[in-house]
Amino acid sequence: xxxxxxxxxxxxxxxxxIWLPFESEAHDQPCVQDREACRRHLEQLLADHPQLFPARxxxxxxxxxxxxxxxxxxxxxxxxxxxxxxxxxMRPSFLMPYMMAKxxxxxxxxxxxxxxxxxxxxxxxxxxDAMFWYRATLQLGRPSLVGTTVKDPEKLPQADLxxxxxxxxxxxxxxx
Numbered sequence: 001x002x003x004x005x006x007x008x009x010x011x012x013x014x015x016x017x018i019w020l021p022f023e024s025e026a027h028d029q030p031c032v033q034d035r036e037a038c039r040r041h042l043e044q045l046l047a048d049h050p051q052l053f054p055a056r057x058x059x060x061x062x063x064x065x066x067x068x069x070x071x072x073x074x075x076x077x078x079x080x081x082x083x084x085x086x087x088x089x090m091r092p093s094f095l096m097p098y099m100m101a102k103x104x105x106x107x108x109x110x111x112x113x114x115x116x117x118x119x120x121x122x123x124x125x126x127x128x129d130a131m132f133w134y135r136a137t138l139q140l141g142r143p144s145l146v147g148t149t150v151k152d153p154e155k156l157p158q159a160d161l162x163x164x165x166x167x168x169x170x171x172x173x174x175x176x
Contacts, residue, residue: 016086016087016088016089017088017089017090017091018052018053018054018079018088018089018090018091019052019091019092019093020042020045020052020090020091020092020093021045021049021093022092022093022094023094024094024104025074025092025094025102028074028076028092028094029074029075031077032066032074032075032076032077035063038063038077039063042061042079042090046058054081054084054086054088055084056081056083056084057081057083059081059082059083060081060082060083061079061080061081061082062079062080062082063077063078063079063080064078064079064080064087065077065078066078067089069095069099071099071100072095072099072101072102074092074095076089076090076091076092077089077090078090096136096139097139098139100132100135100136100139101136106126106133106136108126109122109125109126109133109136110133110136110137110140113133113137118130119131119133119134119137
């Protein structure tokens with residue numbers, strides 16, 4: 001058997017999720033229920049923050065259904081970019097990746113993790129179990145959380161740290 005000269009390209013799923021900024025479920029649900037309100041909101045976001053959206057979305061999009069999360073019992077819309085034919089899920093930013101929880105439910109516990117509070121202690125104070133808090137911490141490192149929104153690195157804000165102050169911090173730690 002000889003290898004074929006024609007090779008099929010591997011399908012690239014990529015990340016087909018657009019995380020939209022919504023303050024709460026009360027802010028999100030009118031967009032899910034009313035198509036025109038959703039279109040107005042999306043067009044405003046597209047004008048203000050084009051880096052959040054896929055390329056060529058400004059050429060047009062259409063709605064192509066809804067999706068209901070079994071974990072969080074909320075709905076969100078799906079859209080198709082007219083120019084490319086790609087379909088994206090529009091998920092609200094108040095949900096963690098993989099719909100594991102709402103951000104307001106777990107933000108205080110995850111905030112305490114930066115000081116090394118053990119997962120068992122988080123489970124005791126905030127409920128759930130230690131493995132849930134471990135997985136929630138791991139979700140923050142998944143590339144789909146941050147990597148999907150950076151389309152143009154030139155548009156990212158620059159950190160204004162004095163160089164001399166940074167060098168002093170490094171020297172105090174014994175690194176040269």
